[in-house]
Amino acid sequence: MSTESETKRAVRHLETTARMKELLPGFFARPTEKEERPVAWCMVGVPPELLKAFELEWEWPENFGTLCASKLIAPRFIEIAEREGYSADICSYVNNTLGYCRQFLEEDGSPDLGKVRGMRKPSFLLGSGVTCEPRYKWFQTVATRYFQVPIHSTDPLAPPWDQDTADPRIEEHYLEQLRRDLQGQVAFLEGQTGKKLDTERLKSIMKYSQEALWYWHQVLQLRKAVPSPMGSTDYFMAIIPQMYMLGEPEAVNFYRQMYDEVKERVEKRISVTDQEKYRLVWFGLPPWFNLGMFNYLESLGAVVVYESIYNMGDWVDLDLANPLEALVQRTWKKAVIANQRGAETRPETCELSAVGNFTGSNLLEELVEDFKLDGAVLHQTRSCRALSFGHI
Template identity: 30%
Template sequence: AVDHEVGIAGPPTPDLVIYSTNSGHNLIEWFDYYGSRFDIPVFGLHPPAVLGDIDRVDIDAATQQMLRMAGRLEGVTGTSLDMDRLGEVVRNSARAATLWEEILELACSVPSPLTVFDLLIHFAPMVLMRGTPEAVEYYRILKEEVEERVAVKQAAVPGERFRFYWEGPPIWSALRSLSELFLERKVAVVASSFFTNFSLAGLDPTNPIESMATAYMMVFPNRSASYKRNTLVTEFESYGVDAVVYHEGRTSPQYSNVRQGLEVQMSRRTGLPSLVIEADSHDMRLVSISRLEKQLGEFIESQAISQSETS
């Protein structure tokens, strides 16, 4: 199928694979599988996890791992790390990350100029082109376009009726059907903690390795339960959300946080209506589009009824 669509049989075979457990320890098994399949080396970063405050000892531990990783890569590739080049890449990454964070904040506007379904397309350069001037230019242009939408109050969802927050990983195989469902019901899904993972605050081209280690350690999935709760309270208020959808991804429960009681705790703390859906971000066998549409449709209708009763 891939060969028919884009002219290649699939992704090229890697020379090695690298993971970081900052997004969950299930990545260890995932990458071990690819190491076995392709018969290639597997390297892993295991930064300090479940962090509230990040202390000097945490930063030092993560930095030492990055330095050891650099040494191992030099041994495999036969190429020395060019610190000047790394600083240039980190500088571009920091610029793109700052623009990305500013774009996310524009979704606080009412009506929202973009939704998470737009962002799931536009975050691609942060993953595939990170560290390049092209990524910086992409987000500069995107920010200008979104600012123009805000200025004229152009809504991503015409007639925006509700504003939802999506907590948990995206359901990649259901993006079109979910975006159409929310659009038809005039629901703008305005934000998700998923996107903050690409903000990478604090990258410093003059201290690239330590700042990279710190930034990767600070991502939302790697933080403590209390940090996550406090962050979500702030996010819910900033984006003015009316309800929250929690996605429990069956193959990535650590990333979803639902099994640790996050949805119940946040409901008690904020009073916001919420819905837990079970699906998956990767395995289509674990996703029922019809079930999702039924659950979400009924949940949105219940919000409409509650709104009419209180108006």
């Protein structure tokens, strides 16, 4: 039994996710060397649509961290960071980045990672305070100890669990904060790039975002079917366009093809396991170094049909006449939904709209009924208290 559960490469069940590199060349086939265009290092919580509107090259250290973990090279960078004096209890994404930065400087360029593509040197940093405290200091450290580059950090606050979001005074208070926050981000990007934001271009980009998110939401809804047509090994790959490629036609095409495939699997009752016995919800970060663990669960007849982390939640309709206001409304509407579903499970976290959709007791009741859940897996990550649900 123990031999079967050791680290194994994940097996995906969908043709769409198996063809990701082919379907998403804008993400997987980016240049390895810095081009003339500025390169922004970004955190999740920064709207990908803005990056495209300003025609920026980008790197996402959080995604790079998952890649390093999946290829079993993250310990190399984490150990470098620990030798620099950073605690092993700090977020592993942070330590992976800081260790990479140190080796980048020592080797005067991206270190040799074999088939893994390294990150290019940043021109500036776009941080975000969404979800946890280390994210504030993460990019500050990169900008002061490693690369002396400008930094801007966004902080999209949403109301805590005990606020009445139907009160127009509260709504306007938070909307104004969100507007000022986004305006500050735009002003920073205009200063760094030397050009004004083209709102008409942003509007067309947002149309692609809305379409991509609609198809992705439909895919997630199809997982209510019994037996489930899709498991976590496909889900944790399919989040890439949602998190890093919104506004790209490639994202629309990817999720449209995925929707067609999953819908067909539902109609033909094609499951991810020969005999589905248990339907599970997954809380917390996945074990990126061992996604094959989900296949092991499937071999026992247990299928994860809903993941709390990175879940887009409800699709929200937006008026794109003013694309910047649409970005504000997207954040606000998702925060309101989270608040109404019982955000008392995370009272310490006000920014409920970016990383995961699981926020409350009311939502849990919905999930148990709609997804016909039999149980839950609460994955504890020692270096991530904010997302270790059930352990705090």
